[in-house]
Amino acid sequence: MRRYLLNRLWQSLVTLVLATIVVFVGVRALPGDPALALAGEERDPESLRAIRQQYGLDQSWLVQFWKFVSHAARGDLGESIRTGTPVRSMILSALPVTIELSVLAIVIASVIGVGAGVLAAVRRGGPAEWAANGLALLGLSVPHFWLGLMAILYLSVALGLFPASGFVPFFTNPVANLHHLILPAVILGTGLAAVIMRQTRSSMLDALSADYIRTAEAKGLPPKAVIGKHALRNSLIVVVTIVGLQLGALISGAVVTERIFALPGFGKLTVDAVFQRDYPVIQAVVLVTATAYIVINLLVDLLYSVIDPRIRVRGEA
Amino acid sequence: MAVVEALVPPRSNSRRVVRRVLRNPLAITGLAVLAIAVVLAVFANWLAPHDPTQTQLGNAFAPPGTAGHLLGTDDLGRDVLSRIMFGLRASLHVGILAVAFSLVIGVPLGLIAGYFRAIDALISRLTDLVLAFPFLILAVGLAAIRGASLGNAAIAIGIAQIPGMIRIVRSETLRLKSLDFVSAAIVEGAGDAWILGRHILPNAGSALIVQATVGIPAAILGEAVLSFLGLGIQPPAPSLGTMLSDAQQFASRAPWAAVMPGVAIMLLTLAFNIVGDSLRDALDPKASRR
Numbered sequence: 001m002r003r004y005l006l007n008r009l010w011q012s013l014v015t016l017v018l019a020t021i022v023v024f025v026g027v028r029a030l031p032g033d034p035a036l037a038l039a040g041e042e043r044d045p046e047s048l049r050a051i052r053q054q055y056g057l058d059q060s061w062l063v064q065f066w067k068f069v070s071h072a073a074r075g076d077l078g079e080s081i082r083t084g085t086p087v088r089s090m091i092l093s094a095l096p097v098t099i100e101l102s103v104l105a106i107v108i109a110s111v112i113g114v115g116a117g118v119l120a121a122v123r124r125g126g127p128a129e130w131a132a133n134g135l136a137l138l139g140l141s142v143p144h145f146w147l148g149l150m151a152i153l154y155l156s157v158a159l160g161l162f163p164a165s166g167f168v169p170f171f172t173n174p175v176a177n178l179h180h181l182i183l184p185a186v187i188l189g190t191g192l193a194a195v196i197m198r199q200t201r202s203s204m205l206d207a208l209s210a211d212y213i214r215t216a217e218a219k220g221l222p223p224k225a226v227i228g229k230h231a232l233r234n235s236l237i238v239v240v241t242i243v244g245l246q247l248g249a250l251i252s253g254a255v256v257t258e259r260i261f262a263l264p265g266f267g268k269l270t271v272d273a274v275f276q277r278d279y280p281v282i283q284a285v286v287l288v289t290a291t292a293y294i295v296i297n298l299l300v301d302l303l304y305s306v307i308d309p310r311i312r313v314r315g316e317a
Numbered sequence: 318m319a320v321v322e323a324l325v326p327p328r329s330n331s332r333r334v335v336r337r338v339l340r341n342p343l344a345i346t347g348l349a350v351l352a353i354a355v356v357l358a359v360f361a362n363w364l365a366p367h368d369p370t371q372t373q374l375g376n377a378f379a380p381p382g383t384a385g386h387l388l389g390t391d392d393l394g395r396d397v398l399s400r401i402m403f404g405l406r407a408s409l410h411v412g413i414l415a416v417a418f419s420l421v422i423g424v425p426l427g428l429i430a431g432y433f434r435a436i437d438a439l440i441s442r443l444t445d446l447v448l449a450f451p452f453l454i455l456a457v458g459l460a461a462i463r464g465a466s467l468g469n470a471a472i473a474i475g476i477a478q479i480p481g482m483i484r485i486v487r488s489e490t491l492r493l494k495s496l497d498f499v500s501a502a503i504v505e506g507a508g509d510a511w512i513l514g515r516h517i518l519p520n521a522g523s524a525l526i527v528q529a530t531v532g533i534p535a536a537i538l539g540e541a542v543l544s545f546l547g548l549g550i551q552p553p554a555p556s557l558g559t560m561l562s563d564a565q566q567f568a569s570r571a572p573w574a575a576v577m578p579g580v581a582i583m584l585l586t587l588a589f590n591i592v593g594d595s596l597r598d599a600l601d602p603k604a605s606r607r
């Protein structure tokens with residue numbers, strides 16, 4: 001177990017270093033001189049030189065890279081070119097919105113996906129399976145941002161059931177906070193729910209035909225106990241695996257969902273930064289996203305090895 | 318059933334798969350929708366009732382059913398039906414381009430990773446690295462570097478699909494490599510390139526076809542998202558994504574302009590997914606017993 005842990009940690013570290021290099025080089029490959037963008041109206045050579053000096057743009061890439069990494073490691077991500085606000089505080093205010101949205105979406109998707117998947121497997125060939133399969137196919141095929149638009153148009157504007165946009169922090173007013181986030185979370189979770197449902201269904205079908213289930217039935221356990229006990233453990237593995245695999249899609253989905261519902265989250269920060277060519281913000285946002293992705297993936301893998309003992313053993317061998 | 322099948326002379330695998338798919342009414346519906354979409358997209362120049370970019374400000378926000386505008390017009394008086402037809406063309410274009418891109422890069426890398434164990438670790442690590450970047454961030458970066466366009470959107474989506482392609486080809490290669498007919502070829506002294514091209518690639522074909530039919534709708538959805546954010550196809554060229562992003566501004570006044578392009582995307586991706594699913598079921602001997 002310990003060796004598996006260390007190995008996995010080492011892999012994550014290498015990926016993170018590579019990601020940092022890619023981010024740094026990528027931002028510098030962007031067309032346009034950041035000094036020109038910073039200078040705005042005053043484009044005389046004198047002020048350009050002053051700006052290059054102020055932001056260290058006149059130094060070599062190696063020196064710049066070292067500064068970027070060492071500052072980032074201390075939590076200093078620079079300042080926005082547009083507003084002068086420290087990037088760190090921009091990220092710290094945007095991140096909780098996105099995290100809450102994503103966690104809500106994962107919870108909703110897991111409940112719906114596992115429920116529908118188990119139902120489809122147990123009621124094989126019946127209308128319940130048809131309905132669940134059809135809904136899963138729809139969930140995979142529908143453009144989520146369009147679904148969001150439709151929800152705003154018909155549920156928020158026409159019926160007034162939910163606020164169409166905006167955000168209230170959880171600690172200011174938890175009820176209003178959930179009221180604002182529930183619709184975006186459902187929209188973000190549809191694709192995930194569809195994938196979870198399909199996987200749960202097929203792994204349940206496999207489990208139901210397995211010998212140990214037949215043994216459990218033969219020794220007289222009621223069907224509910226058999227399905228409940230074995231389905232639960234299986235679906236836990238399924239959910240953890242899929243959340244790990246779908247994490248990138250979830251982050252991308254959050255960007256679009258936040259834009260539609262005008263949530264002041266991480267995704268909105270990203271898109272705005274790209275359109276405004278706010279280089280320090282782009283750089284920081286991509287770095288934070290990559291770090292989050294790598295850390296969550298590591299957690300998923302560790303969680304996975306806790307739930308499924310086979311992986312622990314294989315890792316040790 | 319098994320006895321009857323045993324008496325029938327064996328026919329080629331692909332013909333059996335086609336027969337199985339055609340027995341499935343849902344799959345036929347999906348294929349029909351795809352055929353209609355392809356015809357509309359390819360012959361949009363002749364079939365579209367109006368020029369998709371022609372604005373008629375006097376005729377803005379005409380509801381569906383207005384004479385000459387079956388699906389109504391948008392805020393600039395452009396015909397929604399015509400724009401959807403040309404939008405379908407753009408969607409299919411990006412979908413096929415992106416999958417082709419991921420095939421060209423992913424298949425050779427997958428073959429190499431599965432066949433030569435020494436290079437496997439390197440390729441798998443690189444695959445993880447690409448997977449570590451959320452597709453949208455990658456696309457946003459590419460749009461910032463190379464500018465927003467149909468081609469760049471297709472490349473970004475294609476790059477995002479390469480890891481999946483590599484994994485499929487790699488696992489197929491690993492499976493096929495251990496089979497007897499490949500060992501026999503090795504014993505006979507066949508070269509690596511011959512074995513990969515002649516024995517492994519053709520047998521991995523069915524898995525590739527399934528992956529491609531799943532990849533195209535994913536790419537179409539990706540293009541819609543990118544264009545919706547303003548990072549894909551640039552106006553005034555019609556794309557289903559940009560149509561939705563425009564319609565967002567006036568959605569309560571002209572809901573049809575927001576509803577119709579979304580329905581078009583959904584039907585298209587649904588049809589692809591249904592065909593992909595039935596293909597996979599038809600190819601998987603285990604699934605048919607279920």
